[in-house]
Amino acid sequence: MRRELISSVLAIVVFTILLGLAYPLVMTGVGQVVWPNKADGSQVERDGKVVGSRLIGQEFEGPRYFHSRPSVTGYSANVTYFNNLGPNNNELSDLFRDNLAGYLRRERRYTPGLRPADVPPDAVQTAASGVDPHISEANARIQARRVAQVRGLSLDRVLELVDENTDGRGLGVLGEPGVNVLELNLAIDAEAA
Amino acid sequence: MTFEGWLQIAIYLAVLTALTPLLGGYMARVYRGERVFLSPVLDPLERVTYRLLRVNPQARQDWKGYARTTLVFSLLFWIVLYVILRTQGIHPFNPEGFDSGTWDVSFNTVSSFISNTNWQFYGGETTLSYFSQMAGLAVQNFVSAAVGMAVLAAVIRGFASRGTAQLGNFWQDLTRTLLFILLPLSIVGTLILMSQGVVQTLAGSITYTTAQGFDQTLALGPAASQIAIKQLGTNGGGFFNVNSAFPFENPTGFSNFVEVLFILLIPAALTATFGRMVGNRRQGWALYAAMAVMLVVGIAVAYGAEQHGTPAQRDAQVATASADGTTGGNLEGKEQRFGITGSSMWAAITTAASNGSVNSAHDSYTGTGGAVPLVNMMTGEVIFGGVGSGLYGMLLFVLLAVFIAGLMVGRTPEYLGKKIEAREVKFVLIGTLYTALAVLVTTAIAIATKWGAPSIYNPAPQGFSETLYAYTSQGNNNGSAFAGYTGFVQPNAPGNVGAFGITFADLLGGVTMLAARFVPLLAALAVAGSLATKRVSPAGAGTFRTDTPTFVALLVFVIVIVAALTFFPALLLGPVVQALTDQLF
Numbered sequence: 213m214r215r216e217l218i219s220s221v222l223a224i225v226v227f228t229i230l231l232g233l234a235y236p237l238v239m240t241g242v243g244q245v246v247w248p249n250k251a252d253g254s255q256v257e258r259d260g261k262v263v264g265s266r267l268i269g270q271e272f273e274g275p276r277y278f279h280s281r282p283s284v285t286g287y288s289a290n291v292t293y294f295n296n297l298g299p300n301n302n303e304l305s306d307l308f309r310d311n312l313a314g315y316l317r318r319e320r321r322y323t324p325g326l327r328p329a330d331v332p333p334d335a336v337q338t339a340a341s342g343v344d345p346h347i348s349e350a351n352a353r354i355q356a357r358r359v360a361q362v363r364g365l366s367l368d369r370v371l372e373l374v375d376e377n378t379d380g381r382g383l384g385v386l387g388e389p390g391v392n393v394l395e396l397n398l399a400i401d402a403e404a405a
Numbered sequence: 406m407t408f409e410g411w412l413q414i415a416i417y418l419a420v421l422t423a424l425t426p427l428l429g430g431y432m433a434r435v436y437r438g439e440r441v442f443l444s445p446v447l448d449p450l451e452r453v454t455y456r457l458l459r460v461n462p463q464a465r466q467d468w469k470g471y472a473r474t475t476l477v478f479s480l481l482f483w484i485v486l487y488v489i490l491r492t493q494g495i496h497p498f499n500p501e502g503f504d505s506g507t508w509d510v511s512f513n514t515v516s517s518f519i520s521n522t523n524w525q526f527y528g529g530e531t532t533l534s535y536f537s538q539m540a541g542l543a544v545q546n547f548v549s550a551a552v553g554m555a556v557l558a559a560v561i562r563g564f565a566s567r568g569t570a571q572l573g574n575f576w577q578d579l580t581r582t583l584l585f586i587l588l589p590l591s592i593v594g595t596l597i598l599m600s601q602g603v604v605q606t607l608a609g610s611i612t613y614t615t616a617q618g619f620d621q622t623l624a625l626g627p628a629a630s631q632i633a634i635k636q637l638g639t640n641g642g643g644f645f646n647v648n649s650a651f652p653f654e655n656p657t658g659f660s661n662f663v664e665v666l667f668i669l670l671i672p673a674a675l676t677a678t679f680g681r682m683v684g685n686r687r688q689g690w691a692l693y694a695a696m697a698v699m700l701v702v703g704i705a706v707a708y709g710a711e712q713h714g715t716p717a718q719r720d721a722q723v724a725t726a727s728a729d730g731t732t733g734g735n736l737e738g739k740e741q742r743f744g745i746t747g748s749s750m751w752a753a754i755t756t757a758a759s760n761g762s763v764n765s766a767h768d769s770y771t772g773t774g775g776a777v778p779l780v781n782m783m784t785g786e787v788i789f790g791g792v793g794s795g796l797y798g799m800l801l802f803v804l805l806a807v808f809i810a811g812l813m814v815g816r817t818p819e820y821l822g823k824k825i826e827a828r829e830v831k832f833v834l835i836g837t838l839y840t841a842l843a844v845l846v847t848t849a850i851a852i853a854t855k856w857g858a859p860s861i862y863n864p865a866p867q868g869f870s871e872t873l874y875a876y877t878s879q880g881n882n883n884g885s886a887f888a889g890y891t892g893f894v895q896p897n898a899p900g901n902v903g904a905f906g907i908t909f910a911d912l913l914g915g916v917t918m919l920a921a922r923f924v925p926l927l928a929a930l931a932v933a934g935s936l937a938t939k940r941v942s943p944a945g946a947g948t949f950r951t952d953t954p955t956f957v958a959l960l961v962f963v964i965v966i967v968a969a970l971t972f973f974p975a976l977l978l979g980p981v982v983q984a985l986t987d988q989l990f
Contacts, residue, residue, distance in 0.1 A: 213477070215459075219576065220478040222458045224485055227583065231547045232540035235588065239595045239630040243605035251605045253623050253653060262613040265623055267602055267652040270615040277617065281741070290610055290624040291531055292647040294738055294766035296889035298867030299715035299775070302989045304737065308721035328722040332731035333714075336723050339740050340650035340748075340765045346741035350730030379657070379742070385412060387658015388732055388744030397616060 256394060258401075264394050265289070269343040272397060275318070275362045278347070278355050280393045281334055282311050285342030295338045311336045322358040330354070346390025349378060363404045373399045406712050407727055410746035413662075414704055417750065418697070420666060421673055425693060426686075428670065429677020435585045436558040436578065436682065447584050454580050462580075465571035468934025471559050472927055474575040475552060479519055479923075482548060487515045489541040490533075499534035500609030506532060509906035510893050516915035518545035520922035521553055521791055523635070523642030523761055523884040526892035526911060530624035530645045532904065535607060542642060543631045547591075550638030550671075551582040553793030556926055557675060558582075558682075560797045563933025564821055565683040570937050572930075586671070587638060594633030597663050602656035603629040628654055636667035639791040641761030641884045649751075649764040650740055661743050661764060665751050668760045669700075672789035675796045683821055687952035692799060695960045699788045700757050703777045707749040710774035711735050716987040735774070738766025749774060752885075756781035759791035761884025768863070768871065768887040772984030776976060778885060779874055783968045785840050785925075786881045794882065794922070797929035801836040803951070804829060804932065806963040810949050810956075820951060822941040829932050836928030840921050841971045844880035847917050848873050848975065856909035862889025865990035870979030879914045880921045 243251035254266045264270050269280040271287045280287070284295045284307075297304035312328055315335050320326050332350040347355075352374045360370040377396040380389050434441050455462050466474065489496070493505040506514070510526055517524040523546075527533060533542070555578035562572045599605050604625050612622040628644040632654055635641055641648070649655040655664055673693065680689020712734040714725030727733035734745040743751070748765035755762055756778035767778055781788055787799040804818075804825055811818030811825070818825040851857030851872050860875070861868040871890040878885055892910035950956060 213473075216474050216477045217481070219458050219460050220474075220481045223478065223576070223579075224482055226454060226457050227548060228485075228540055228544050231583070231588070232544040235591070236539045236543065236627045236630040237607075239592070239599075240605050240607060240627050242596070243599045243629065247599050250602045251599060251629075252608065253604050253606075253611070253625050254602050254656075255611075255623075258616065262611070263616045264613070264621065265652075267656045268621070268623065269652075270617075270621055271619050272617055274617075287619070287621065290622040291528075292624075292645055292651055293528075294647060294650075294768065294888050296738070296766055296768040296862055296887070297717075298768060298863040298870070298887075298889075298983070298990075299717060299735070299771045300865075300983045300986070300988065300990050301717055301863055301867065304715075304769075305717040305720040305989055308718060308723050308737075312721060312723060329724050329726075331724060332728070333718070333723055333725065333733060333736040334731065334741050336721075337718070337735070337737040337739075339736075340738045340763075341647050341652060341740060343652065344740050344742075345652055348731040348741055350728060353730060381409075382657055382659025382662060385409065385416065386662040387413075387742050387747050390741040394616060401616075 256398070258398060266392060266395055267345055269345045270394060272393065275358055277397045278352060278359060278393050281339045281344045281347055282336065283342040284338050287343055289343050292342055294340055308336050319354055319358055322361050323354055326354065345392055345394065346379065347393055349389060349391055352391040359400060363400060365404060369403070370400070373403065406708060407732070410708065413746050414750060417662070417666065418701070421669055424670060425673045426677045428674035429689065430681060432586060432674060432678040433681035435581050436678065441585065443585060443589060451580060451584055454584070455576070458576060460576040462574055462577035464574055466574055467570045468563065468572055468930045471572050471575050472930045475556060475926070476923070479552060482545070483515055483519045486518060486541055486545060487511055490514060490537055493534050493537050496534060496536040498536040498539065498607060501534070503532055503534050507904065507906045509908040509911035513892060513911040513915040516918045517884065518542055518642065519549060520882050520918040521549035521638070521640060521759065521794065522879060522882040522918045523640045524879050524914060524918065525642055525646070525884070525886065526906070526914070528646045528893070528895060529643050531895060535626050538631060538644060539627055543634060546631065546634040546638050546640040546642070547583055547587055550640065550792045551579050551587060553791055554582045555579045555793070556930060557793035557797050560800065560929050560933040561679055561682045563937040564800070566937040567941060568938060570934065572933060572937065587634065590637050591630070591633040594637060594663070594667060595629045598629040598632055598660055601660035603632060603660065604653045605629040632664070635762060636664045636760065637671060639668065639672065639758045639760040641755065643762060649762050655764055658742055658747065661747050665754055668754050668758050669789050671792045672758050672795045675793065679796060685952065688821065691952045691957050695957045696789050696799070698961055699784070700753065703753040703757060703781055704750055707753045707774050707777040708746060710771045711745050711749045713771065715771050716989060719987065720989060735771055738769035740764065752778050753781060755885055756883055757788035759786040759795060759881060759883045761878065763885050766888060767885060768889045772980045772982070775870065775887070776980035776984065779877055779976065779980060780968065782877045782881045782883050783972045784964050785837060785968070786883060787964060791882060794926065798836070798925055801833045801925070801929060801932065802964055803960060804833045805837055806960045807949065807951065809963060810959060814949070816947065816949070819942065819948065822944060823936050823939045828935050832928045832931045832935070836925040837967065839924045840880055843917055843921060844877050845971070845975065847876040847880060847913055851876060851913065859907050860890050860892060860910045862891065866979050866982040867990070873975055873979055875914065876917060879917045882918060882921050
């Protein structure tokens with residue numbers, strides 16, 4: 213028993229140093245050298261100043277920008293939690309109703325006759341992380357009509373930018389395509405300037 | 406449901422099946438002490454480790470000795486991890502200046518990580534320093550996984566033994582698991598994840614003004630190295646609170662595939678290791694087949710249910726149909742880059758294995774979609790299950806199936822040529838029924854008393870489902886959650902100022918997780934110890950074969966019946982109610 217206690221204590225020390233310090237610190241070193249931008253959070257700069265991360269969704273408001281998916285966490289990237297309302301929850305239905313009404317109000321001026329059935333669910337339902345960087349292509353195409361008209365750009369050009377800023381499936385098959393909202397908006401800003 | 410969706414599921418199964426014999430064969434060589442291609446690098450490290458630990462790797466242990474070392478080591482590590490979390494404030498690598506955790510949440514978290522559960526009552530980025538994550542939790546990710554695999558190796562030796570009572574040496578199995586299996590795979594995983602954008606830095610969080618002038622703060626940290634092992638070791642505790650839904654933890658469709666592949670990689674491959682170590686590869690494939698059948702059913706049901714959408718969604722007239730440019734379906738609590746397929750696949754897989762990491766909010770799944778993770782866990786975590794623990798749990802079910810088959814035809818049941826007698830069956834029943842009993846009793850206590858109420862978030866049936874899910878998950882060492890259920894209140898987030906634990910949920914959950922880990926573990930070792938010394942009788946014409954499709958079907962039925970009969974009433978009260986109605990609560 214005494215031998216087991218001694219070996220256990222030694223094992224805890226040895227494995228903590230190897231797996232808890234050496235392994236993550238070496239990996240950190242490798243990451244910082246090989247993928248410095250990614251290891252630090254894929255930060256995106258505009259005019260030399262950090263304005264976001266290409267992997268983290270942020271809030272956009274008003275008619276001039278593409279809007280991210282709704283978030284119940286205020287697009288917080290340092291205090292994250294799920295919405296967690298259940299499938300048959302009244303409050304959840306109310307939240308959807310509000311989000312859908314807001315979306316229709318915003319887009320109908322530019323897409324007359326837009327019906328609830330035309331609005332893809334990602335535009336109304338909150339993402340898991342609260343900072344989903346993507347919206348669906350269907351969602352982006354609806355918003356493109358608004359952004360094009362407000363910014364005085366041709367719809368074709370805006371749709372082209374949507375395509376350019378769409379992250380496809382991994383290896384062509386894995387996951388779903390998504391339009392990167394921050395990068396798209398920065399591209400729109402550059403185009404309209 | 407789309408062609409692209411089914412294609413991703415098919416690719417997943419094909420890759421998993423292809424890797425199973427490769428990694429399984431490698432692990433069999435590791436546990437037999439043979440040379441492998443990494444030996445030139447790792448053999449010196451292995452020898453140094455034994456010297457540092459002052460152990461003799463040649464010394465053999467019987468099942469009692471093996472069990473004793475396992476328990477002593479785990480208990481001591483429990484104490485050390487508890488001390489680390491409770492003294493967090495004085496450790497280095499704490500750029501956010503977090504204080505130490507409260508006693509009840511720390512009790513829960515430590516029990517959770519020692520038992521390979523990784524249930525999250527803690528908030529990763531808002532309460533834990535980088536030191537606690539790296540030197541505390543991530544070490545347990547490795548070690549608790551390695552303990553499960555070491556015990557499995559010992560159990561397999563008992564099944565395969567030709568007369569000797571010796572099951573191996575705990576220190577040797579532990580060290581070889583860590584150095585030859587988990588560490589190399591984790592390094593590969595970390596590199597893949599970093600290439601996709603998972604963060605890996607010691608710098609603190611950064612704050613900036615967004616493109617349209619809002620403030621946003623990025624939580625960072627050494628995440629990639631921890632996520633690799635959290636997926637591989639069926640741990641599942643997130644570096645960030647929303648786990649693998651957070652883009653810094655799982656940024657792309659490709660990283661998602663790798664992470665969800667890592668969940669089942671080792672548990673699946675261990676079936677091949679088993680086949681090789683008992684000298685009959687078909688026995689391994691039979692177990693793989695039984696597990697795979699149940700897995701595929703779960704994935705298909707969850708995928709279909711989530712594509713169908715929720716009552717709340719239909720009530721608010723939100724579209725559910727898939728169309729050009731959108732997946733449709735229930736995207737509440739799901740990320741666009743994973744969609745319906747990537748999310749529902751993950752939900753089924755993470756609960757089939759006892760991983761418990763999530764990339765979507767299970768609490769917001771449809772009634773049927775949410776029932777899939779629950780049922781997967783209720784099988785006792787044997788559909789692949791935890792690394793090591795899943796297969797030794799499955800072997801107990803195998804003996805149960807053999808026993809039942811023996812009763813039906815009136816022959817003494819045998820497995821791998823060894824007679825299954827009263828003593829083994831007693832331990833098998835303890836191992837297979839204990840967790841079910843624990844889940845039902847703890848859920849009942851939490852529902853029936855006033856102390857369980859503060860943890861519940863959703864009203865009506867979903868509130869019951871949250872409680873049932875919480876104790877099913879902790880009682881089977883899974884760790885995923887209907888995350889509305891909480892044991893920790895954090896009013897002034899970020900930072901743990903003013904935070905407090907819900908003591909009842911923390912303690913009941915913590916005790917449940919420890920018992921759920923060690924009761925089946927000891928039962929499996931006892932069975933192996935008892936089988937080890939039995940004579941092997943040669944197979945004859947009357948032998949009931951255990952490597953045929955008939956046996957696979959019987960095994961699946963036994964598991965389904967044990968789980969279904971035990972839990973069906975409880976399932977009716979929660980998920981089934983919600984699946985059958987469009988009514989809102």
